Amino acid sequence: MTNIAPAASPETLIQMKSVNKYFGNFQALKNINLEVKKGEKIVVCGPSGSGKSTMIRCINRLEEHTDGHIIIDGNELTDKVKDINAIRREVGMVFQSFNLFPHMTILKNLMLAQRLVRKTSKAEARETAMHFLERVKIPEQADKYPVQLSGGQQQRVAIARALCMKPEIILFDEPTSALDPEMINEVLEVMTDLAKEGMTMVCVTHEMGFARSVADRVIFMDAGEIVEEAEPEDFFLNPQNERTQKFLSQILTH
Amino acid sequence: MEAVTGWWDDYFWGSVIVLQVFVCSLILMVLFGLIGAAAKLSNNRFAQKLAAGYTVAFRGTPEILVILLLYFGSAITLTAIAQVFDPEVKFVDLSPFWSGTLAIGLIVGSYATETFRGAFLGVKPGSIEAARALGMSNFQTFVYVRIPEMWRLALPSFGNHMLSLIKDTALISIIGLNETLFVAKQAIGTTGKPFTMYIVVGCVYLGFSTVITLTVMWLEKYGNKHMESAR
């Protein structure tokens, strides 16, 4: 792996430098600069289509950036496949639509990547899986299949599945947007617990209560750019940019 | 029925051949189907065209014609090649068993190509992304996520393809494969009882296809147990 001499402190886990991303002729990310230190919690918000998903998907290379540098824990993302899988196991991801493997029981969902990627023994993988199922408060669902669970339960399983890999960072892409309102809180609670334990998190979410109580910084994106970046207090009470003000006035009145 | 008495063992061995052709052509069918689907889904233009040509050709010609062409075509080719090395050789052919098996494997494989292609496309991209995000390699994702999800989608059509295979074995009698229909024709020649002899063939095939149908039903039930909702 290429070891780029870190310009920032050694504690920096994610570093994006002048990142651009094109889909054909369409520029989805424009000159993104972002730094996330170990233990930091970042909330990303912005209107639909502003590039939030694209940005975090570039961090674990589900999308390839067109130019600029992305450095994860000292390793630059390039097109060498070996490096990518090594980096991906350090970067967990939770998707809007859960994306559990439908043909496997909950327990098997949690064990698969541990066995294949981390090469843990079956017994150890099972133990880790049960440990994290307890952490997300649904150990009794271990032998069920994903369709048999509610949306909130599935999302908690998805979080547990990411945690089983013992990642350095977890990315969340609108984890509560697909949920019925009464299930949102059970997922946010799990995320808040994680934050308290010091997990490094980048969360795309419009749950402003969560942003207020958990985030170290809030990032506002619009049209592929990071428009504003501030601590939650400043971000909500004193937004600088006109576009941020407009966005906040829209979502906070709802 | 007493007319059949002397022919039971011939029918039995004919059925064994039906079964052998079925198993071998099934393997070929899956192989051709997977290769065809992979080619159609690849980014390679040439592979796409080749696979498209394959499905058009084999789905668009009568099956019996494919069997005949493959048998005589391979015989002519092999004889020509053999004569280069030894001018004394008169006739070399691929056995009726193997050319017939290859022919129906290719024919039904062209249908399976479309089935597998559709099934691969039906796998939710979310599962595949989740596997990637967990650090699984493309190969691991293929084996542990794509295949298990796609076979469930492919199963109903795949059952039909298996029925086609078993029924198509009867066509191979035309190039001299001694399966049950071939046996029946010989039996009719000596006994002069066509109806009885063909009924026996019908029962043999019905027996095989019933077993296939029940197996597919069981597999569908097994494959979809994850779809039963919680009580």
Ligand SMILES: Nc1ncnc2c1ncn2[C@@H]1O[C@H](COP(=O)(O)OP(=O)(O)O)[C@@H](O)[C@H]1O
């Ligand atoms: N695979 C893709 N191909 C082409 N355009 C894409 C693709 N993915 C996203 N986009 C476009 O990039 C822009 C940003 O998308 P996205 O990152 O999903 O926004 P957000 O998550 O903020 O809603 C959108 O205009 C979207 O249409």
Ligand SMILES: [Mg+2]
């Ligand atoms: Mg999005």
